[in-house]
Amino acid sequence: MAGADSSFDCIVVGSGNAGSCAALAASDAGLERVLIIDKCPAEWAGGNGYFTAGAHRTVHGGLADILPIVHNVDPVQAQHTDVEPYTHEQFIADIMRLGNGRSDPELVRALVNNSRAAVQWLSERVHVPFTLSFNRQAYLVNGRQRFWGGMALSTQDGGKGLIAAHHKALQDAGVQTWFDTPAVELVLEDDAIAGVIVRKAGKLAKLTAPAVILASGGYEASTALRAKYLGEQWVNAKVRGTPYNTGDGIALATAVGAALTGDFAGCHSTCWDANAPSDTGDRTLSNQFTKSGYPLGLMLNAHGRRFVDEGEDFRNYTYAKFGRAILMQPGGYAFQVWDSRVEYADDVVRKIWADTVEQLAGKLEEEGLENRCQFVDTVVSYNDAVRRFQAENASLRWDPAIKDGLSTQSNGFSLEIPKTNWALPIEQGPFLAVKVACGITFTFGGLAIDPDTAGILSETTGKPIKGMYCTGELVGGLFYSNYPGGSGLTAGAVFGRKAGEQAAKLTK
Ligand SMILES: Cc1cc2nc3c(=O)[nH]c(=O)nc-3n(C[C@H](O)[C@H](O)[C@H](O)COP(=O)(O)OP(=O)(O)OC[C@H]3O[C@@H](n4cnc5c(N)ncnc54)[C@H](O)[C@@H]3O)c2cc1C
Structure with a gap:
């Protein structure tokens, strides 16, 4: 393989929510040849994102703030609906409280501070069909729909609606996706990323790119890695989503010196x-x-x-x-x-x-x-x-x-x-x-990243490895032991956008 089919501005590994956000952000920031590769067949596109309820946790200012981005509330309904504001402090406190204070504060701050902008971008740029989640997050009390638990946003048709929106936005932007194409090795030259070795149609091929974004999920679908990190009992857990998240990103990145972090015993x-x-x-x-x-x-x-x-x-x-x-x-x-x-x-x-x-x-x-x-x-x-x-x-x-x-x-x-x-x-x-x-939904341990750029940190220097970025489930250090519902999709969007924008900055 050589030429146009093997040389790209940016390669994104994983076609889920996080990878899709990263690829679109890279394309919007001016990169012309952005490629997503996924090891799953096309009918499994979207990773765990496809299986979600589409719940998105974000900072917001209450009903008036989020009404403009939802599609299922008419003015009469709005008058009978109560959504309290959810502040930066509350979102941060929820992650820290549930993680027993162990979450990386800078990573949490980066997620929370960018959450509202990410949701706005998903709505305006990706055209994600957001809804108010009446059936899951509200109860009818004294004739009023009362939202609880700090989260109100969902998507029409759940993860299916979310991934369909991503698919259309990527297609319109000219971003290609190759399915049945696992990343099997990362190529590093002079301490900078230079490309990815993939398996395509049974053969190994080298794809070159100055920027690679890893968004290949956790290790929840690997029985062996569940037993290794979580404990022997976890072989009996049922996989809730894609069977293709088998910890490949961890193996690929550590093989080129990436640092691990987070709660490897947690999920x-x-x-x-x-x-x-x-x-x-x-x-x-x-x-x-x-x-x-x-x-x-x-x-x-x-x-x-x-x-x-x-x-x-x-x-x-x-x-x-x-x-x-x-x-x-x-x-x-x-x-x-x-x-x-x-x-x-x-x-x-x-x-x-x-x-x-x-x-x-x-x-x-x-x-x-x-x-x-x-x-x-x-x-x-x-x-x-x-x-x-x-x-x-x-x-x-x-x-x-x-x-x-x-x-x-x-x-x-x-x-x-x-x-x-x-x-x-x-x-x-x-x-x-x-x-x-x-x-089992997803695992908490993963790669260490720079909260500002989503750059993957080196085990030896503690600094970002040039051209390597990460987003989604594969990021470690955000969640420990427990998790406030709806944070995963938002985190994938926040760090995906950062990764895509930084990849474009570097490449241009
Ligand atoms: C049933 C269910 C419900 C959920 N509900 C919600 C919810 O309502 N709200 C919320 O915030 N979160 C929810 N989650 C969690 C959410 O799905 C994840 O946080 C989020 O989708 C992770 O996105 P991702 O892009 O990192 O991973 P994924 O969407 O899982 O994508 C990873 C992709 O990487 C691919 N891949 C793996 N290895 C390789 C390789 N070697 N080469 C190439 N590709 C590879 C996989 O095939 C997969 O397509 C839910 C999860 C499940 C399973």
């Missing part, structure tokens, strides 16, 4: 349908295997015991760590349980119904419940704790749109594992259970 993992496929997401059902209704119910393990505080915080501050909690239970699964007061709309999951808690426990034995009596006892003592709390705090009202303080911990009685908010007795049949497992 984003959620409550996921126990009947979902194990090693890959499903392109049709995508995010619909998510089972995040637990704040309004209970989670019990195979021994019939609770193991987390289901009401510890709003769902989008706990959902990314509860997958791990489920994986650590006997058998690696659990049962989510509600009574008839909670509506559960999802049609994908297999629902198990019963008229009494005892009957429900009996049915769950067929699904792996090993201690039917303990299951019933757990629900009974939970109900008892809730009633005693209510008796002591008669003025408190159940409200899912705020942390309502309705708990299981009263002066007279408290549970070993509390439920801190939204605790209602599980008492009105019919009762509903679903079986959940751990779904």
